[in-house]
Amino acid sequence: MIQIKRKTFLPFALPSISEEAIEEVVQVLKSGWITSGPKVKEFEKNFSDFTGAKESISLNSATAGLHLSLEAIGLTEKDAVLTTSVTFTATVEVICYFKALPILTDVDPQTHLMTYETLIEAIQRECQEKNGALYHKKTQKKVKAIIPVHLAGHTCDMESIQEIAQRYKLYIIEDAAHAFPAIHKNKMIGTWGDFTVFSFYATKGITTGEGGMVTTSHKEHADRIRLMRLHGINRESFNRQGWYYEVVEAGYKYNLTDIAAALGIVQLKEANQFWERRTEIANIYNQAFANLPGISLPSEDSNGKHSWHLYRILVNNDCKLTREELSWELKKRNIGTSLHFIPIFHHPYYKKTFHFKKENYPNACKMYEQTLSLPLFAGMTQGDVSDVIEAMQDLLA
Ligand SMILES: Cc1ncc(COP(=O)(O)O)c(C=O)c1O
Structure with missing residues (x-):
């Protein structure tokens, strides 16, 4: 590596x-x-x-x-x-x-x-x-x-x-x-x-x-x-x-x-231009990551046109790195990530006030263990996009 x-x-x-x-x-x-x-x-x-x-x-x-x-x-x-x-x-x-x-x-x-x-x-x-x-x-x-x-x-x-x-x-x-x-x-x-x-x-x-x-x-x-x-x-x-x-x-x-x-x-006035660029970057990511083992890519919106506000991948159990390790390794390479979202029932306030039982939300629990948001915004240059792709390929291929 x-x-x-x-x-x-x-x-x-x-x-x-x-x-x-x-x-x-x-x-x-x-x-x-x-x-x-x-x-x-x-x-x-x-x-x-x-x-x-x-x-x-x-x-x-x-x-x-x-x-x-x-x-x-x-x-x-x-x-x-x-x-x-x-x-x-x-x-x-x-x-x-x-x-x-x-x-x-x-x-x-x-x-x-x-x-x-x-x-x-x-x-x-x-x-x-x-x-x-x-x-x-x-x-x-x-x-x-x-x-x-x-x-x-x-x-x-x-x-x-x-x-x-x-x-x-x-x-x-x-x-x-x-x-x-x-x-x-x-x-x-x-x-x-x-x-x-x-x-x-x-x-x-x-x-x-x-x-x-x-x-x-x-x-x-x-x-x-x-x-x-x-x-x-x-x-x-x-x-x-x-x-x-x-x-x-x-x-x-x-x-x-x-x-x-x-x-x-x-x-x-610039919204459509931003939207097109975010869609373009999401498509480039989709192609570049299609064969990377251990991760799942975000679903396309089959019912409409996704705004591509976020590009959220899932880091699967069989991935070489855990989600935390992947996020940390990207950070070491100067690439930021985020997590969307910690489920509501996990937060202390909601837990103590409404006594939500996490057993009722198995898919949200699994999502929380695996999700990671990669950089995606209209102002990303081709160089920025390539840096993310190269780092991901370097870490996971
Ligand atoms: C899903 C969702 N709803 C509502 C909000 C609140 O938006 P605002 O910061 O404009 O109040 C946010 C903010 O990030 C959000 O992600």
């Missing part, structure tokens, strides 16, 4: 910020209006045009978007929400904000997504049906929503999730933090569920530094989110006098700034 070390460290993800984006942000900084204003409006309109969504509401994170989507459906402590065990804590913590109950599904062994089968299994294990509605057996909390997560940018099977949602009258709030842009069965992600929530965190498909967007086709839900993202201030009342406004709810401070939106507007 020859240890070829890159001169500089290659992180597993980096944002791509163009000169045009920097210039647009500078213009806003010079304009005298840096908080939510005309750029936010323009960004929201452009986002709707891009995705085909009826309503787009920007926020300062996807976490805020998930929170306000649950707020808009009137979630309370008497309710429960079905979601996946393989996700970032944000997906589940927002359910806890309401003292509602998260019910976790296991995942598909290949894609690590929530599926029809894993949903049905969780429902049969944890819920009972009464008059067409679902209740959690132990607490009698009423199941009100499903939050599927398009992990890594691979889309969940939305039609089968919709079938379950319709059967039990549940809202669908898609966590699409990884899925911009992505297509499922010829429709953009952002036009499927009751709500779709995107993240513009630094490593995501497009970034505003921190930021998020909710899309929905329900006007009343969109208006509720708009109200609650800025202190519950009724915007109509602003028009009456220069200084007069009315607070009609105890809202939140979740608005996006014009500085961030200016960056978002340019990133949105």
